[in-house]
Amino acid sequence: MKTTKFITVIAIFLFCQLFFSCQKEDEEDTNEYPVEFGLNVLNSNAVSLFKSATDNDLNKTEHIILTILTSTNQPTNYTSSKIKITNLYGSFYSEKLLLKAGCYKLTEFMLADSSGNIIYSAPLEGTTVGALVDQPLPIAFCVEKNKGLKVEVDIVSTISKTPEDFGIASFLMIDATGIKVPISIIDMESGEFISATVVVSNDDWNSYNFYPNSIPGVHGTIDVYKKTFYTTNKAQNILSLDDSYPTYYFQISKAGYTPYSESFTRDSLKKYSIPSDNGPLIIEMATTTIGEVTDIDGNKYPTIKIGTQIWMQENLKVLHYRDGSEIPNITDNTEWAAMSSGALWYDENYSNWGSDPLGAFYNWYAIADPRNVCPEGWHIPTMQEWAILIEFMGGVEIAGGKLKGGSWEPDQTFLASNNLGDYIDYYNNESGFTAISSGWRSVNGSFSDLDYCCFLWSSSFEELQPQVIYLSNNSFSAMNGIIGKNAGLSLRCIKD
Numbered sequence: 223m224k225t226t227k228f229i230t231v232i233a234i235f236l237f238c239q240l241f242f243s244c245q246k247e248d249e250e251d252t253n254e255y256p257v258e259f260g261l262n263v264l265n266s267n268a269v270s271l272f273k274s275a276t277d278n279d280l281n282k283t284e285h286i287i288l289t290i291l292t293s294t295n296q297p298t299n300y301t302s303s304k305i306k307i308t309n310l311y312g313s314f315y316s317e318k319l320l321l322k323a324g325c326y327k328l329t330e331f332m333l334a335d336s337s338g339n340i341i342y343s344a345p346l347e348g349t350t351v352g353a354l355v356d357q358p359l360p361i362a363f364c365v366e367k368n369k370g371l372k373v374e375v376d377i378v379s380t381i382s383k384t385p386e387d388f389g390i391a392s393f394l395m396i397d398a399t400g401i402k403v404p405i406s407i408i409d410m411e412s413g414e415f416i417s418a419t420v421v422v423s424n425d426d427w428n429s430y431n432f433y434p435n436s437i438p439g440v441h442g443t444i445d446v447y448k449k450t451f452y453t454t455n456k457a458q459n460i461l462s463l464d465d466s467y468p469t470y471y472f473q474i475s476k477a478g479y480t481p482y483s484e485s486f487t488r489d490s491l492k493k494y495s496i497p498s499d500n501g502p503l504i505i506e507m508a509t510t511t512i513g514e515v516t517d518i519d520g521n522k523y524p525t526i527k528i529g530t531q532i533w534m535q536e537n538l539k540v541l542h543y544r545d546g547s548e549i550p551n552i553t554d555n556t557e558w559a560a561m562s563s564g565a566l567w568y569d570e571n572y573s574n575w576g577s578d579p580l581g582a583f584y585n586w587y588a589i590a591d592p593r594n595v596c597p598e599g600w601h602i603p604t605m606q607e608w609a610i611l612i613e614f615m616g617g618v619e620i621a622g623g624k625l626k627g628g629s630w631e632p633d634q635t636f637l638a639s640n641n642l643g644d645y646i647d648y649y650n651n652e653s654g655f656t657a658i659s660s661g662w663r664s665v666n667g668s669f670s671d672l673d674y675c676c677f678l679w680s681s682s683f684e685e686l687q688p689q690v691i692y693l694s695n696n697s698f699s700a701m702n703g704i705i706g707k708n709a710g711l712s713l714r715c716i717k718d
Contacts, residue, residue: 264377283307284307291329326362331359342378419652423473471485517597544597552566565584566584568583581712585709589602604682611653627657657678677691678712
């Protein structure tokens, strides 16, 4: 009896050891095992025969596009993935992939050249070409523990055939791992198609590294895409994006419109991607010119909304304070330099520089005068308010280009040093603010830098000196600094 009990205990013990050992082994097996795909290409001389893929056309293959699902149709890490192809002693193989032990099925397998053309494909079961091969898609296979696996795939040239012959959507020139999104941009009020500039980046993009002629451009490891869209033609208005990022940040701009910014996930963009018929992605933009404001002298100024702020679109040229008091118009340089009260310079003969409304130059004393030079309901912007505008336009390093408009003289040295050639869109006025190259009047009364720079007053002080915003034709930046009180600068008012 004791012996029987002893044997029973031993049996239970061994069973438990075996059970928990197997269970532990199953739980701990998170290893992945190598899988590669060999290519069998249809022999053009005998359609019923296959050979190891050695055709010269295969040497043009840049990569394989494949999709692998689990046996229960769950996605794996390989969904329309771009895989390298290897020529080993005249035979072609995919790079080795890694999969956990289990059963899978290959549902997509195409070969693309360097331009993205699909030149070979494995056909789907039930298609015209699928009837010609021994093993059409989907191809089932199982990965075993501690074992590698090679899966043979029958492929056929796409020459003289249609996508429908293979059961695929398109032979279009597409980047297999890319996203090609048709896009249309429309005026929110009229519904009409408009041109606009589109910049797409991932969330880590550093705008300081971006130059406007990068169509597309790469800075460091960050892909930046920019293109201007003009027509409603779906074939022309296509964003071509690398699909290796989970999120994409869109910045769309056009003078006279509120800049559009939005993040899209990779999956949301792929819903529109060619060859899908869900596109185009439609972006609606709202106009920013919302009216006008009139000063005490009856001068009218167009106004623009940028972000949450409303600004004048032109430089102020009023000759009186808000209460009607006259602001002395000083033309003599010596008298200008000696002023210790409010003064301006304005010459009707120079009210425009080319086609740009030049406006007046005001000294600091006029800016600081409590009688206020701005119209009722408006005021001189603080540096904090300037900072909000600059940040909304992308930050100090690039906002200058987005604020500048009108007849700026390009700095050829700057263009050459940044490899911009004749491309002068570094002052593209994407904001609609239209800061012109008005120059300035120095503290000694002389005029300078017309065509090359722009100074704009703020109401703020730093170390007993007035603070200003400075834009130049040799920089993308919107810079700030201090200046003497007798300097004559341009002024933009902001709404209260």
